[in-house]
Amino acid sequence: MAALNLVHLHTFTHVMAYGSFSAAAVHLGLTQPAVSLQIRQLEARLQVRLIERVGRRLAPTPAGTTLLEHTRRIDAVVDQALYDLASHADGVAGSVAIGTGATACIHLLPPMLQTLRQQYPALDVRVTTGHTDAMLRDVEHNRLDLALVTLPASGRSLVVTPLLEDPFVAIFAEDASLPARLTAANLAELPMVAFESGSGTRLLIDEWFTQAGVRLRPVMELGSIEAIKEMVAAGLGFSIVPAMAVHALHHRRGLQIQPLTPMLKRTLGLVLRQDKRLSKALQTVVEALRSLAR
Structure with a gap:
């Protein structure tokens, strides 16, 4: 047979x-x-x-x-x-599947992946994006080797390790008039272009408004950080985004970037199965991610 x-x-x-x-x-x-x-x-x-x-x-x-x-x-x-x-192989080789959010995929991982490609040509790192809940399920079912997600995150068979902190900032069109202080109460009066409901990032932003006694009513809800920035630059509203999304000069063209009062930040965490055996390839990727925090 x-x-x-x-x-x-x-x-x-x-x-x-x-x-x-x-x-x-x-x-x-x-x-x-x-x-x-x-x-x-x-x-x-x-x-x-x-x-x-x-x-x-x-x-x-x-x-x-x-x-x-x-x-x-x-x-x-x-x-x-x-x-x-893997212990018998020369060098680092094999395939590693990573799951993460779109913002980290676009603004955090590319330099790391480029370095890994140059150092380890036989290492194949595959990245998929999605919501935190879906990626946690994929790690639990071994469809992903690891995930980089916005905390909190948990699972009975998972190990979650905080990796790095990323503050949020408010972004406006270049010619927009801004309130004197960017509090939840002041921002609630303005049209907002928000992340789509259900994402870990959106939940943190909703909680920031809720703690100030304000209910968020966005005029747009988008799943793409780049689409959000384009809408804001076109003057269709403001948004609250992770600072890493506007860190580089070419990623903040046409935008004003301002801190929030009080500060809002997120923690990105590394998620692995408790019983996951770290091959040489997976160990290399995990260490590269940890180096981002250092």
């Missing part, structure tokens, strides 16, 4: 995690027909039906549930094998 295809097992766990072929395809970088084909081939190999539709989502059949349990153990064995083999 043909051996089990680990790629097909990986695809199956993604379909179950995201509840649809199309969502799994997006996260795997495949087409929906390719994902469907892999599942059909896996079912044909095992001669059982693995997936059924429950409402609008896909769910595992009893056989699929059993396979998911075995797949977690298979992943652990494969991780152990890669870890053991």
